[in-house]
Amino acid sequence: MTQADHVTLESRDLTKTYYSTDPPTQVLNGIDLSVREGEFLVVMGASGSGKSTLLYSVSGMDRPTGGSVLLEGRDLTSLSDKEASRVRLTTMGFVFQQAFFLNNLNIRDNILLPALKAAPKEKDAAIARVDALLERFGIAHVKQHGITQVSGGQLQRASICRALACEPSVLFADEPTGALNSSMSAEVMDALTDVHRAGTTVVMVTHDPACAARGDRVIYLRDGLLVDTRELGTWSEDEAGRREDDLFAWLRKKGF
């Protein structure tokens, strides 16, 4: 098995049912999924198909109703809340549609928080790492700003910085461009592509085919079932147009 074939994250017969509704709603219906190390996997599907639920279930944020999730062979569903939190802190990063930040911390402190939490004794190293990230994603000049003082694109890039603060092996992104205009979207997708190129596995939920075209592989969900997969190969800017057309055609066939 080559390194590219090494499965880093895997779900087996994953189900999730919400019992708070009457009747109960089954959102995931036996999902088998393997994410390869260093892969950029995109999850697509219509609204309510279970995309975000899949992302939160495989990341350990939510407990699935049935099935299992393996990260590097370790079953996340059998971990305690504390253990699962530690796994999220040290090996996962999250970017959401809305940039959820703690509003009583400035941009840098928000990014620093997970790093400090993970290794309180190595604060200087964490600060250096965070400052480097801020430089890398072009937001060093706003690091002392409050979260209401920066643009949506800057905030989402700060979100990516925070996700990378602990050097995770997997980065989860849930509609990261959903609340942004097209130029800001491009900024954020460039940043995510950059992260992926640096070797981080990315799992992204999106409904935007242009964003999805950045992925190595696209899976399609319908009513909680994984109905199809499309391998796109490695993204390059030169082939962007062709990949997007190809993906559009595929999605149209799915009724997207």
Next chain:
Amino acid sequence: MNKRESLYLRYASNDLIKNKGVNTALIVILVLSAFLMATGAMVMERLIGSVDQLFDEAQPPHFLQMHKGDYDPDALERFAAEHPEIDAWLVEEMLGFDGAAIAWDRPETDESGDLADSLIDNLFVTQNREFDFLIDESGAIPEPSRGEVYVPVAYKQQFELRAGDELQVKTDSGTLDLRVEGFVRDSQMASSLSSATRFLISEDDFEELERSGGGAPEIIVEYLLTDAALIPDFQRAYESDESLPKNGQAVTYQMIRIINAFSDGLVAVALVFLSLLLIAIALLNARFVIRGKLEDEVREIGAMKAIGLPDKSIARLYLAKYSVMTLLACIVGGLLAVVATNLLTRGVQVNYAEAPVGAATVLVPVIGLALVYLFVIAICRRVLGRVRKIQVVNAMVHGSTLSDRQTARRAKRQARRVRRSGLASFRGRSVNGRLALLDIRADARQWILIPVVFFLVAVLITLPMNLLSTFESPRFVTYMGAPESDIRADLQFSEHVDRLRTEVLSDMREDDRLTDVRAFSNLLYEIEGEEGLETLRVEVGDYSGDTVEYLRGEPPESGQIALSVLNADKYGVSTGEEITVSLGGEATPVVVSGVYQDVTSGGHTAKMQGEVATDAAGYVIYADTVDGTDAAAVADDYGERFPAAAVIPMREYVQQTLSYVTGAFLSAAVLSLIFGIGVAVLITSLFLKLRLTSERRKMGTMSAIGFSTGEIITQVRLKTLVAVAVGTLAGVVFAATAGESLVGAFISLAGLGIADLSFIPNPLLVYAAYPLILIAAGYLGAVTLTAGLRGADKSSWLRG
């Protein structure tokens, strides 16, 4: 009901059902507020009604003077003839018997006992003819036949006496047998603060008791005036007439009323005070809940505004719910108050009279409740005024209740704050602790509710307890104008009182069990008052090494006098000034050496240095016991050897004298502790419930970046603990400092004779146990509420 009103009500009822937890907590607090307010109002109304009713039936005198020993009837006749303002007057003859000399038995069951546990004077009298009647339980004026006795109604409960019981009075020449015919209410001596009580017998039996000996004869000279407004002038006239009998206490109509109303009235005032505090808490809460609700539903409000609903209608939609809740709370609180009032006024109804039910009976509590309702609604209306300021775009797009300008201001404030947040420069290890503190600082405007509530609750539970421990403390005698000592012997005026003093004093001085025996004599001096001569009760004795606490100045030395606060105020003198007092026509100038507090003799007393062994109106002897001696046993011993002397341990003296007041304080302390803790837990839970709802996204974010649910819970609990502890400690400090002055001012206003109250707290209880209990209660609320966070899907927090 028109369609619009039914829409408002439907919205209100749907919301009440949907947000059960929050609404229930708010309703409970509103019910408690309404309940306490209505109960306080009703108890006051009933109490005043009962006292009035008894006064109507019994017609107490406007002025009375107690006296023991010989007196000149002609002087009284002359005085009456000279004063046309006297409508009627009488001299009531009484025979006092010790409780131990009165036994009872019940022939049908062979039960028996005596009244030895009664520590007050038992006076046998006949029914008066013109006024000051003793009234039976049906409100009639009974006339006992020979062999019949009417017993004070308080004894019916205390000794479980019944009509038909036999009563034996032990006299010097045998026993007088009487049959209990009924029970009487006494307008003069109904109060639990009264030091005497009256038994009604026939004139034949009275004469027989008098002949048989063993009773201490005493008289009350009573006057009914044509106008109650003339009482002060009349009292001055009486006191300045040397020929009139006056070696006992003088009591006016107002004093009788105050004494009657004070004991039970205090509870009613405490209830209203408690209710006001709770209303304050309820209002703070309602404000917090409404603001939270507006923030939660800002998008809906924006939509309503967008489709053209006027602000007033939107506000009314929300107000409907609070109107329904407050109305419901007032109704439930009012109904509960009816039950509580019946329980609380049972004693009052028995001792005084059944208060007639009139318009005021209904109106007084209804007005109280209406005020609660109007006040709560007014505040809700004010908070809902924010609806007007909500802007459609900000509401619908940003979910913000703020206007552009407010948003900009808040952003600026936030920016200033976060620049200093300094997680990077933070030196400690506990990220959770640091985040909790930053959070509490950033959201101080919301969190302030908890410290404020705990501050109020801490004050609420600490003050009554401090008052109770102060009044119960043996050191409290220093407020009563008495020195700190272990035993007190009271020798009241009788024919042989001088001999009794000599005997008791010499026995005590020779007793190995006692040390530091000091005798004081009560002399009735005269002093020039505003309108002529007045009587001044002076305790003469040795004040060197006096332990009475002086507000100003020092104990008197020879040629000096110390005055009680009320006397110093009355005569407008302060330390160092000279006044002239006279005894037996001989005027003596004396310098005021000091001013002390006194609650005995209506607070009007004085002290002079010297020794007077004869012709005093009474004597008091204080003594300390040597280590290891039981003061109660020594007191019992002297009590048996000298039946005419009242010898009791000081602690018991304080307890007896203040038993009803301390009883009221104890009830207040227990009630406020229960209510306080309950309210504290309730508010903490309610606050956290709302807070956790509005902090869902923040919790979701933290969960995503790797904080475990346990850590998130720890942060919430830590924040609660900080807020609770800050409020509690501030409350305790306030209660110990400003609270003392506040209560002192209140007590001083009550005219008890205490001008400057220093708490004698039980430090372990109020400064350690109480704060800990309160903090634990708040923390318990946080533990209960946050426990529900475990097991939740964190993504649901992020979805809002």
